[in-house]
Amino acid sequence: MDKVWLATVTALAASAAVLTAxxxxxxxxxxxxxxxxxxxxxxxxxxxxxxTLTGNGAARDGSAMxxxxxxxxxxxxxxxxxxxADAYSMLRLDLSGAHPDLRxxxxxxxxxxxxxxHAIVLHRGAADVTWHLAGASPDWRGRVVEVAIGVFGSQTYxxxxxxxxxxxxxxxxSFARLLWQDWRLLSPWTQASINHYxxxxxxxxxxxxxxxTVWLLLAGVFLxxxxxxxxxxxxxxxxxxxxxxxAPWLLLDGLxxxxxxxxxxxxxxxxxxxxxxxxxxxxxxxxxWAQAQELLDELAPARGKRLFLVHDSSGHExxxxxxxxxxxxxxxxxxxxxxxxxxxxxxxxxVLLLDAPExxxxxxxxxxxxxxxxxxxxxxxxxxxxxxxxVFRLKDxxxxx
Amino acid sequence: MALVDGxxxxxxxxxxxxxxxxxxxxxxxxxxxxxxxxxxxxLGFFVGQIVVILLLLAWDWLFSGLAFWPxxxxxxxxxxxxxxxxxxxxxxxxxxxxxxxxxxVRLLILALxxxxxxxxxxxxQELALRPLFAWDAWMNWAPKAVVxxxxxxxxxxxLPPGWLAAGPDQEVYSLGNRRASGYPPGVPLIxxxxxxxxxxxxxxxxxxxxxxxxxxxxxxxxxxxxxxGLGPVLAMIVVYASxxxxxxxxxxxLPGYADLWLALYFALGVMxxxxxxxxxxxxxxxxxxxLAAGCAMIKTPGLVFGGLIVVAxxxxxxxxxxxxxxxxxxxxxxxxxxxxxxxxxxxxxxxHLVLPLPGFLPExxxxxxxxxxxxxxxxxxxxxxxxxxPAVLLTAAIALRVRGTxxxxxxxxxxxxxxxxxxxFVFGYTQYFNEALNLTTLNRALIYLVPLSxxxxxxxxxxxxxxxxxxx
Numbered sequence: 001m002d003k004v005w006l007a008t009v010t011a012l013a014a015s016a017a018v019l020t021a022x023x024x025x026x027x028x029x030x031x032x033x034x035x036x037x038x039x040x041x042x043x044x045x046x047x048x049x050x051x052t053l054t055g056n057g058a059a060r061d062g063s064a065m066x067x068x069x070x071x072x073x074x075x076x077x078x079x080x081x082x083x084x085a086d087a088y089s090m091l092r093l094d095l096s097g098a099h100p101d102l103r104x105x106x107x108x109x110x111x112x113x114x115x116x117x118h119a120i121v122l123h124r125g126a127a128d129v130t131w132h133l134a135g136a137s138p139d140w141r142g143r144v145v146e147v148a149i150g151v152f153g154s155q156t157y158x159x160x161x162x163x164x165x166x167x168x169x170x171x172x173x174s175f176a177r178l179l180w181q182d183w184r185l186l187s188p189w190t191q192a193s194i195n196h197y198x199x200x201x202x203x204x205x206x207x208x209x210x211x212x213t214v215w216l217l218l219a220g221v222f223l224x225x226x227x228x229x230x231x232x233x234x235x236x237x238x239x240x241x242x243x244x245x246x247a248p249w250l251l252l253d254g255l256x257x258x259x260x261x262x263x264x265x266x267x268x269x270x271x272x273x274x275x276x277x278x279x280x281x282x283x284x285x286x287x288x289w290a291q292a293q294e295l296l297d298e299l300a301p302a303r304g305k306r307l308f309l310v311h312d313s314s315g316h317e318x319x320x321x322x323x324x325x326x327x328x329x330x331x332x333x334x335x336x337x338x339x340x341x342x343x344x345x346x347x348x349x350x351v352l353l354l355d356a357p358e359x360x361x362x363x364x365x366x367x368x369x370x371x372x373x374x375x376x377x378x379x380x381x382x383x384x385x386x387x388x389x390x391v392f393r394l395k396d397x398x399x400x401x
Numbered sequence: 402m403a404l405v406d407g408x409x410x411x412x413x414x415x416x417x418x419x420x421x422x423x424x425x426x427x428x429x430x431x432x433x434x435x436x437x438x439x440x441x442x443x444l445g446f447f448v449g450q451i452v453v454i455l456l457l458l459a460w461d462w463l464f465s466g467l468a469f470w471p472x473x474x475x476x477x478x479x480x481x482x483x484x485x486x487x488x489x490x491x492x493x494x495x496x497x498x499x500x501x502x503x504x505x506v507r508l509l510i511l512a513l514x515x516x517x518x519x520x521x522x523x524x525x526q527e528l529a530l531r532p533l534f535a536w537d538a539w540m541n542w543a544p545k546a547v548v549x550x551x552x553x554x555x556x557x558x559x560l561p562p563g564w565l566a567a568g569p570d571q572e573v574y575s576l577g578n579r580r581a582s583g584y585p586p587g588v589p590l591i592x593x594x595x596x597x598x599x600x601x602x603x604x605x606x607x608x609x610x611x612x613x614x615x616x617x618x619x620x621x622x623x624x625x626x627x628x629x630g631l632g633p634v635l636a637m638i639v640v641y642a643s644x645x646x647x648x649x650x651x652x653x654x655l656p657g658y659a660d661l662w663l664a665l666y667f668a669l670g671v672m673x674x675x676x677x678x679x680x681x682x683x684x685x686x687x688x689x690x691x692l693a694a695g696c697a698m699i700k701t702p703g704l705v706f707g708g709l710i711v712v713a714x715x716x717x718x719x720x721x722x723x724x725x726x727x728x729x730x731x732x733x734x735x736x737x738x739x740x741x742x743x744x745x746x747x748x749x750x751x752x753h754l755v756l757p758l759p760g761f762l763p764e765x766x767x768x769x770x771x772x773x774x775x776x777x778x779x780x781x782x783x784x785x786x787x788x789x790x791p792a793v794l795l796t797a798a799i800a801l802r803v804r805g806t807x808x809x810x811x812x813x814x815x816x817x818x819x820x821x822x823x824x825x826f827v828f829g830y831t832q833y834f835n836e837a838l839n840l841t842t843l844n845r846a847l848i849y850l851v852p853l854s855x856x857x858x859x860x861x862x863x864x865x866x867x868x869x870x871x872x873x
Contacts, residue, residue, distance in 0.1 A: 216795075
């Protein structure tokens with residue numbers, strides 16, 4: 001039996017070696033056209049050479065640039081540069097403190113294009129040091145004379161620190177780092193997360209499940225070969241097959257667990273230690289939640305009241321549906337972008353216009369809600385104005401046309 | 402500590418544990434000592450959730466309103482009677498003879514348990530920290546529970562035309578998803594029970610049943626596979642596999658969807674139908690029927706999957722020779738493969754056949770579609786399921802070689818293949834192909850197959866292990 005386990009481990013190790021070598025050789029074809037950049041020393045722009053276009057509380061800390069907060073959801077570091085793009089396809093970003101939910105982008109301007117900026121989005125998960133293939137963009141060529149790093153989102157939880165932006169030639173080493181990043185970096189939850197777990201960013205050339213399946217099959221072939229050479233019966237070496245499945249499974253699960261640890265760390269930073277109401281304030285639509293609470297306070301008690309929610313959308317739209325949830329237990333009719341339901345409305349019902357729908361307007365002179373062509377009118381009075389919505393109360397039945 | 406603010410801890414604990422206890426009492430009362438402690442505890446959780454759904458429906462109907470503590474008191478009384486009776490009758494489960502385990506084996510099992518617990522803890526953190534996030538949860542399922550919690554009664558929900566037609570004296574609600582008001586009440590009631598216990602409709606911990614459900618299934622899986630004679634290491638590997646799958650984990654961490662519940666009810670129902678086929682204990686048939694009803698109470702497709710459990714029950718005990726079940730599996734597998742190939746090879750047709758469905762269900766527009774590449778991508782390329790599907794295929798191939806086609810002679814495999822065929826038909830031959838194409842629904846539907854696949858995989862491993870034991 002010990003011989004079978006030894007053979008199994010040997011098969012796993014040998015197949016892993018063969019597979020790793022094959023991927024190593026194949027890497028430039030996976031991420032590029034099969035070539036690597038000629039050797040050249042890296043070009044390193046320390047954070048201190050950057051200036052902030054937007055952002056609050058910028059200060060230099062040694063060679064780094066530190067910014068306390070975003071300004072209006074944006075932070076942009078920029079610097080002049082002199083880079084031969086074709087020699088430096090790879091970008092290394094040393095950026096810390098940016099929550100994974102924030103979007104980060106790299107911008108550049110070439111000497112041959114005046115006033116035209118190019119951009120790529122950088123997938124950095126929860127890592128402080130990440131590599132990115134600028135050379136994948138057709139616009140990364142010629143002489144680059146200005147570079148910038150943009151950080152976008154709604155909230156920050158700690159200072160954002162830019163240590164350096166480094167340009168390096170694309171080599172097998174750096175392609176290997178890209179592959180590792182594809183497999184390892186966190187992709188924070190989105191509304192699509194519940195439907196599908198891709199495991200790699202969109203466009204990644206090699207999926208871990210495929211590589212692990214190939215490893216499993218290759219190891220199976222090796223083990224079969226050893227068993228044939230030794231003259232073992234199938235029942236003798238069959239337990240080894242379990243190990244061949246479990247080993248790559250554990251690796252895949254390890255990658256998943258590392259991402260989950262990053263995710264829970266990120267979630268704890270956002271919501272940890274907060275009471276339910278404060279959590280909602282920090283959610284993606286915290287502004288909508290807060291405004292909904294104002295309305296609920298105004299209409300309390302909610303029971304017995306009805307509200308028609310009007311928004312410029314048909315089908316399932318995030319904001320209108322979330323507002324309906326935040327307004328519970330208010331009784332909301334959440335369909336349509338006009339007043340077609342008006343014949344069913346009752347005096348005392350409420351109408352909420354979310355994000356200023358095109359088709360419905362309030363005329364303060366006639367004190368009525370009307371559609372675009374003024375064919376449908378409803379006598380109403382303004383009850384509440386919030387940044388995202390207005391609320392009206394319908395008046396007596398005689399006034400409802 | 403902010404996590405405990407504004408919540409009745411005692412009530413939440415009662416809401417979570419009492420149905421489990423009651424369900425365990427029902428399991429012990431009906432199946433007696435035939436069911437192992439782990440399988441009984443796991444099954445008890447799911448039976449308990451069904452009991453809660455029925456209790457809330459009955460309470461509202463009888464008393465025109467809801468009251469948590471009186472209902473909990475009634476449940477506690479029933480639990481005490483059931484467990485007391487079981488205790489008085491006595492008897493204890495005799496599991497498979499367990500040989501003393503060597504230290505390496507014990508360490509291996511402990512290591513796998515450690516991984517399971519680590520995952521469980523990680524999922525618990527995410528569930529407890531993040532306010533309700535997943536789309537359908539706040540669009541379809543949680544709103545009913547929130548309204549019912551605030552009103553203290555099961556206020557009616559109507560489709561949009563019904564809402565508009567309601568008179569001033571009628572109180573009806575409508576959801577933002579047009580059809581969702583007609584969805585079954587199971588998930589909102591599970592949630593409502595936790596809200597009533599916690600005395601709040603706005604707390605992450607009311608979603609704890611989504612964390613307990615996969616753990617309870619793991620207990621049943623362990624118990625069932627051990628009763629089949631599967632060794633502890635292999636059984637633990639299958640349990641670990643069940644707790645490690647990314648998309649299933651996501652449905653726990655971003656709780657509120659119905660798919661995980663339906664998947665687990667379906668798998669458990671078929672497992673008990675197969676147990677009834679094997680052992681002939683009527684209690685197993687009763688639980689399978691209960692779980693079939695549970696499927697229908699959880700989600701509309703549960704009508705179909707609950708129906709499959711009933712079919713499994715009938716086929717398992719109607720005297721059909723087992724080899725005919727195996728042949729049916731082969732025919733069904735061939736049909737699924739042909740359906741997939743047909744979808745790829747069929748010319749794009751402009752016309753489609755319309756298949757009306759009863760009630761508020763949408764009509765089906767029948768047209769072959771190229772589902773196969775999308776399905777293969779979801780199963781064998783994306784990281785949804787780690788290596789589950791290669792492992793299932795490999796285990797099937799080995800079991801077929803070792804034991805022959807006898808491994809197909811069960812209602813478990815047949816139900817799995819039939820369920821696969823139904824999903825291939827829905828996503829490969831109707832307008833729901835679009836939801837496979839944009840990956841909104843396909844993988845959520847594939848979850849329905851996952852727990853049952855793990856069980857079938859474990860049964861095949863047990864079959865191979867028996868053969869090996871006989872050899873050796």
